[in-house]
Amino acid sequence: MKSNYFQFVRSGLAATAFLATTAVFAEPQHGIAMYGDPALPPDFVSLPYANPNAPTGGRIVTGEVGGFDSLNPHIRKGRVPWQLRFLAYESLMGQSWDEPFTLYGLLAETVETDSTNLWVEFKLRPEARFSDGSPVTAEDVIWSYETLGTKGHPRYAGTWAKIEKSEITADGNIRFTFKEPDRELALIMGMRAILKKAQWDDASFEDSGLDTIPISSAPYVIDDFEAGRFVSLKRNPDYWGRDVPFRRGTNNIDELRMEFYGDATAMFEAFKAGELNTIRETSTAKWAQQYNFPRVTNGEVVKSEIPHQRPTGIDGFVMNTRRDIFKDWRVREAMLQAFNYEFINGKLNGGDGLPRIASYFHNSVLAMEPGEASGKVAELLEPYKGQLLPGTLEGYVLPASDGSARNRKGIREASRLLEEAGWVVKDGVLTGQDGKPFVFDILLKQGSAEHQSIVNIYKEHLERLGIFATVTVVDSAQYRERTDAYDFDMTHFIRGLSLSPGNEQMSYWGSDGVTNPGSRNLMGMNSPAAEAMIQRMLTSESQEDYRAAVKALDRILIAGRYAVPLWYSNVSLLAHDANLKFSDKLPIYGDWIGFQPDVWWSE
Template identity: 40%
Template sequence: MMINVRHPLLRIALLALGCLAGAALASPRHALTLYGEPPKYPAGFSHFDYANPDAPVGGTLRQAGFGSFDSLNPFISKGVAADDIGLIYDTLAKGSLDEPFSVYGLLAEKIEPAADNSWVRFHLNPAARFHDGEPVTAEDVVFTFNTLITQGAPQYRAYYADVERVEAESERRVRFIFKHNRNRELPLILGQLPVLPKHWWEERDFNSGNLEPPLGSGPYRVERVQAGRSIRYTRVEDYWGKDLPVNRGFNNFQHLVIDYYRDNSVALQAFKAGQFDFWLENSAKNWATAYDIEAVFDGRIIKEEIENHSPTGMQGFIMNLRRPLLQDRRVREALGLLFDYEWTNRQLFNSAYTRTRSYFDNSELASTGLPEGEELRILEPLRGQIPEEVFEQEFNPPKTDGSGIIREQQRKAYRLLTEAGWRVENDRMVDTQGRPVRLEFLLAQTEFERVLLPYKRNLADLGIELEIRRVDVSQYINRLRSRDFDMIVSGFGQSNSPGNEQREFWHSSSADNPGSRNFIGLADPAIDTLVEQLIGADSRKELVNHTRALDRVLLWGHYVVPNWHIRTWRVAYWHHLEHPESTPETDIGLMTWWKRPAVPVQAVDPEQAVDPMEAEGVER
């Protein structure tokens, strides 16, 4: 399962427990869970616990976007789609944010899985309508699925690879038939399919990434677009699903406005000047020092840390194995040794972070100690294909004393590089072909340069040139899609129920797909085996063991220089916003917030106004 605050995708399947249990599981129901356990919310539930069904409706939520956008089609690998465009679409089912992995009917009022997990059937709600009043039908579902796997971004073909076909059985009944019954999460993944209107798209080029507002069926529609600068959504007053249990307490703002900034430092100044309402703070330095302003002292801006119970995933300096310089594991390990996290955390982050030591940190899915029991049984057949350290050592990132002097790490890195055939000539490191070693670090965020500059100096001490190449967001995305980079800083977000999305991260089938998140370029049969076994896990315990095994192999491959994480979301918002007392465990839940009716929106002082497209000018 993959969760993204603005673009969610989720997953599930069944457990057959004999003939009687199998018959019961095959009946249509309001919700599905991954291993057949009862869902938290029974049939007829009124609303999710983290939503306030009595929240007032109205007002405008103003947010900031980063960079720019040139498309309103988020389903293709062309252009940069506008933030929150997914809010104009409804999906077949909606995931709960306070369960590991459960989905509840949305466009589909009932979901019917096969007892043997060979297919899943969705019974569409007869009230479901697109914004033009046309009903949502099974033909729309078939059209959407077939269009995404034939014309959509490559990730869809990989994500739905285990689906044999989809068929419309009647106007409001659609069935997906699977290639095999070993993918337990597939019915839930299909539940997260956004449904597109066939009658609207048949008259248009699906691969044209233009700015024509699409037709949807969701709670919002596009109201106004300023190309690359701003997008405004408005609440659909006659939205067909507003009273469904999965929607009560959601979508409380009458309007959503996103203004784009090319620099996050400029955006922060705009937030403090009252030009937008909500800010997710990713800088520890800013959180500690940038909010010493009157608006915070007098309570007009609220700073809050909201607990995050999801795995933090892996953020790091990602190395592209498609580059010959980075294909030797000893080289990658050496580059990891030259990052002084302890100094960085103390000097740049006010010691606010924890070093990431797992691709599934902050969860039971993270590997610890040495493999044993079932986990060792999973790994043993791969001995000789994976690093021997997997069996002999617990992985821990290198640790310094935080002084900024890393001679011991540099000596070890030098030994690894010489073992890989590199050497120093005329104070410059050269590779096995005698060519000077030069790496390019591709970057879109100006504020991250201060993290990379000390790393650059550490590499220079060994004669390695690191060029920090900052580009605009559009160029950055295009270069990512074409895999035109040596190193980037990015992350692999994880959920409490990893599954099909792991193919997009690590599997050889995604290595050459320009839309996948296999940034590393992994195409390793051993890792493929672990990914497929994880996807086919039959119980929570089995899933945990397979995830830990995969985690160990990824860590000892030294594909990423691990960065850091924090176990909370740091949010700042103007006091005219309010959120439910109970927040979801795995999300900020921004669409459950509302505007306080009696509190006016902060007026913007014209002298403090900041141009959203300004690129420079604010010290971080």
């Protein structure tokens, strides 16, 4: 797996369709949905995309570019294999990836919330156990939530700040009371990793590195590792939850091993040689041209194309508006005009290439409608009309070229916009009113060969405008440090967006991230209108209102011209050993968290 693949995820979660009615729980339930009722009944056998009769055994060996210096994915510092957050930990509830945003009981037997969305209560399963055999207690749950929210990675802080009170009720349940109504918060509170409190009584949670392996209740435990080289997880033969409906037909593989490489080329060669037995491919040209090596032609490796119905999210080059050169939207539009997408796409992806990401929720029912805003979307945006950038209400379409290398039309328009913004060309160099040249740096992570190829072409196009860009390539640790501190001009970024976007959107686009380090708001956007749309999403009482708020947010984001979008595919490309199998029934999210390795098996 490529190390940036699930940054699309990381975060955050969304869907194709919602039920129109609002669920009001008067008593404990086996599951909870953002809108309506869970699709699966209380006596469901397994998730619809899992095979409850799958055999157990075998191993999955994946590749990663980079290294690691910690095994605790919940802390602020250190490099951690990203998969550990999902493979080595459990939460109170588990998400079904065949529904927009629906959770079913895992560590928790039941969930209950009130009609005003002010609290949520969980009842633990009495049989729940940590991997050392000790019971999972309500005290462990409360401690885990508080520790993650106050000492853990910044991604947990926003949610914890919304909690008024956490308590153990008289009957031993765990209840969280919210500071204000929030429909999504009841679900989010079911999705935090649960750790063993006693393990950290005499140890520093926030400073844990390779000397401490956090104890959890998950089906897999870390069995072996070598710093920066590999991590091996083994299926726990004494796992407590094998008969929980959410778990039936999942976690069938005996060993999950992650091998680490210096670059993507070395990782691909390792797959060709059989050192890895599964790999994800993001380049359709490479998929078509380079997956013809002996292990493919003799049938040892098969190529699987897995469709999905989730939003594209955003994948591209983000401009840091904290930098003076990118504060003006006209400059950002000029950067978009200069990016010759059609030429770059055809050159790197072959033929007609891949479709372009047209907006942040493109390829889904949540995407903005083309043309002028209307109906509820227009009503939501109207109060902010004076602060919205051109294209938000009228409709924004990314610039397109004729596919030739020169991109004359785009360069002319970019020149016009730059001149309008106060930039002039002097001796072949674009110069500002302060006499300083338009120069900037593009920060990339080591191993991103495709992005470097894109940037090399882009630089040539920018030079025609008198703009001279440099490229800095750093390792993953430096990259995280610099992006957490917003120490870059432009960088590649991915934000995965789901069919049920909610609270995580504030971390992505909220104004707190303009100055507070470690947020996901890399562009530094500060938009009261965007924050109002997010708040409306969290308080909507109907599917119609919710979708309108998301569509309005989509307009604000794309018209903000914060990023240069790349391409997308509604099909994931996985090459894997022929003995690795998955069900014919695919979840609507396709190849997403909870798919490989969770519902795969080995024959």
